Amino acid sequence: MSSTAIMWFRNDLRLHDNPALIAALEHEQVIPLYIHAPEEAEPYAPGEASCWWLKQSLESLETALQEKFNLTLQIRSGSSLAAIQNLIDLHDVESVYWNRRYEPALRRVDENIKKMLNADGLQVKSFNGSLIFEPWEIENQQGDPYRVFTPFYKRAVQMPSLPLQQLPDRQVTTFVQVGSKNLTIADLFLTSTFRWYNKFEGQWAIGEDAAHDRLMEFVNDDISIYKDKRDRLADHATSRLSAHLHFGEISPRQILHVTQQYKHDQNERNDGAIEAFERQLFWRDFGHHLLYHYPQTQDDVFNQKYTNFPWQHDDELLQKWQRGETGIPLVDAGMRELWATGSMHNRARMIVASFLTKNLGLHWLDGARWFWNTLVDADLANNTLGWQWSAGCGADASPYYRIFNPVTQGQRFDANGDYIRRWLPELAHLPNKIIHAPWQASTNDRPSDKSDTLSPDYPEPIVDLAESRKLALERYGAWKDNAP
Numbered sequence: 405m406s407s408t409a410i411m412w413f414r415n416d417l418r419l420h421d422n423p424a425l426i427a428a429l430e431h432e433q434v435i436p437l438y439i440h441a442p443e444e445a446e447p448y449a450p451g452e453a454s455c456w457w458l459k460q461s462l463e464s465l466e467t468a469l470q471e472k473f474n475l476t477l478q479i480r481s482g483s484s485l486a487a488i489q490n491l492i493d494l495h496d497v498e499s500v501y502w503n504r505r506y507e508p509a510l511r512r513v514d515e516n517i518k519k520m521l522n523a524d525g526l527q528v529k530s531f532n533g534s535l536i537f538e539p540w541e542i543e544n545q546q547g548d549p550y551r552v553f554t555p556f557y558k559r560a561v562q563m564p565s566l567p568l569q570q571l572p573d574r575q576v577t578t579f580v581q582v583g584s585k586n587l588t589i590a591d592l593f594l595t596s597t598f599r600w601y602n603k604f605e606g607q608w609a610i611g612e613d614a615a616h617d618r619l620m621e622f623v624n625d626d627i628s629i630y631k632d633k634r635d636r637l638a639d640h641a642t643s644r645l646s647a648h649l650h651f652g653e654i655s656p657r658q659i660l661h662v663t664q665q666y667k668h669d670q671n672e673r674n675d676g677a678i679e680a681f682e683r684q685l686f687w688r689d690f691g692h693h694l695l696y697h698y699p700q701t702q703d704d705v706f707n708q709k710y711t712n713f714p715w716q717h718d719d720e721l722l723q724k725w726q727r728g729e730t731g732i733p734l735v736d737a738g739m740r741e742l743w744a745t746g747s748m749h750n751r752a753r754m755i756v757a758s759f760l761t762k763n764l765g766l767h768w769l770d771g772a773r774w775f776w777n778t779l780v781d782a783d784l785a786n787n788t789l790g791w792q793w794s795a796g797c798g799a800d801a802s803p804y805y806r807i808f809n810p811v812t813q814g815q816r817f818d819a820n821g822d823y824i825r826r827w828l829p830e831l832a833h834l835p836n837k838i839i840h841a842p843w844q845a846s847t848n849d850r851p852s853d854k855s856d857t858l859s860p861d862y863p864e865p866i867v868d869l870a871e872s873r874k875l876a877l878e879r880y881g882a883w884k885d886n887a888p
């Protein structure tokens with residue numbers, strides 16, 4: 405095909421199994437494009453930790469495009485429509501390709517751009533580049549979206565999934581001399597020096613190759629123990645692929661392809677463990693299914709019963725939670741892990757979210773916004789799902805009376821206190837018996853040299869766990885009985 409196409413990269417920062425890129429490469433000339441337009445994503449412009457990751461992911465994509473196809477990634481900022489139209493005017497572009505996004509604000513942007521370009525006679529094609537199934541492909545017998553995970557999952561695993569898309573092994577011979585001034589990734593000012601997130605440096609390997617290395621390492625070393633150990637807070641038994649998935653450095657189809665192959669090679673030996681892992685990828689699809697069909701849930705409750713539920717706003721309590729200074733060791737360990745690494749173990753996410761919304765009675769959106777800014781894997785669909793699940797107001801949510809007890813959770817999933825010791829060095833000297841609830845320690849339990857003050861640098865609990873649990877149950881119970 406002798407014409408020019410724009411490949412518009414967004415959250416699909418990879419070359420392989422990228423259907424939009426593969427379609428664009430059918431053309432003789434390809435202009436790969438990235439547009440930084442955070443205002444178009446408002447109120448969910450990428451947070452600081454996301455921007456830190458994005459910068460390196462773009463650098464990795466830029467290098468890969470250059471090495472594989474001799475293509476220069478075009479970088480723009482500002483209005484996406486204006487940037488695309490500018491390239492169209494200058495280069496006689498015929499087609500524009502992208503992989504779909506599902507966040508409500510970004511869907512509106514894409515729909516508008518498609519309409520405008522179609523009206524100008526351009527061919528615009530979009531593809532599924534980041535989910536196992538499109539949100540509209542899975543529906544119940546009445547033709548409605550699912551609201552509960554298990555039937556969604558049962559339906560999804562019966563569906564034939566798309567095969568992997570093969571990248572053509574050819575150089576794009578005609579290099580487009582893009583006339584308008586190209587920005588560099590540095591010009592986007594995604595990060596700045598002396599900021600809190602710079603300590604993530606060296607903790608993560610970013611980009612398409614790194615995502616595949618991580619996957620292979622996980623499959624070879626950990627997938628067989630995933631089911632048994634995924635909840636153990638101190639073990640690194642999960643895949644740590646979530647940010648790679650969010651930025652599209654790897655697709656869920658590629659992951660499933662590898663896990664299915666592994667299952668086959670193992671003669672189905674680790675069947676249960678592999679399925680337990682694959683199931684999580686369907687939770688990710690379910691989150692996108694819900695956000696697509698119920699876009700208002702990005703900042704409104706899914707379960708209408710909770711409209712106007714009296715969650716509180718309290719800056720002082722919120723700040724103590726954010727800083728990991730609640731005096732509840734497991735909650736603080738999770739929050740400090742987040743601040744130090746840009747990530748947090750899934751079980752810790754559930755515990756800190758339950759503590760914020762139920763024990764402290766604070767609004768789930770206050771927690772969700774903090775996660776949005778500080779997680780490298782911040783993802784509107786998954787974050788909304790996780791927070792509404794924890795607060796009890798989501799689809800298929802944790803029931804209101806399920807309030808995680810951080811002490812018993814710690815005793816169960818961090819029995820030796822390793823996770824707490826890793827993130828709260830000021831408690832490292834405490835014996836296992838009291839590390840999860842130092843305030844309950846009797847004089848006999850205390851280390852001899854610390855009999856007066858267990859740890860002078862560590863705060864007393866900001867709430868009484870039993871009392872705040874009782875109050876939360878009363879609050880939720882009364883609401884449940886009186887809600888419309």
Ligand SMILES: Cc1cc2nc3c(=O)[nH]c(=O)nc-3n(C[C@H](O)[C@H](O)[C@H](O)COP(=O)(O)OP(=O)(O)OC[C@H]3O[C@@H](n4cnc5c(N)ncnc54)[C@H](O)[C@@H]3O)c2cc1C
Pocket residue numbers: 634642643644645646647649650681684685687688689691748749750751753754757775779781782783784786787788789790791794
């Ligand atoms: C309050 C709260 C907020 C959360 N916010 C986010 C978020 O912003 N972004 C995000 O990607 N995940 C979020 N999660 C889900 C989950 O905690 C992370 O996906 C997981 O911890 C990532 O680690 P992993 O890649 O090692 O996961 P693994 O256990 O190895 O799972 C593999 C993949 O499945 C997906 N997945 C796993 N668990 C879930 C889940 N519960 N819901 C949806 N998808 C899942 C992820 O893409 C993950 O990479 C949140 C959970 C909670 C309780």
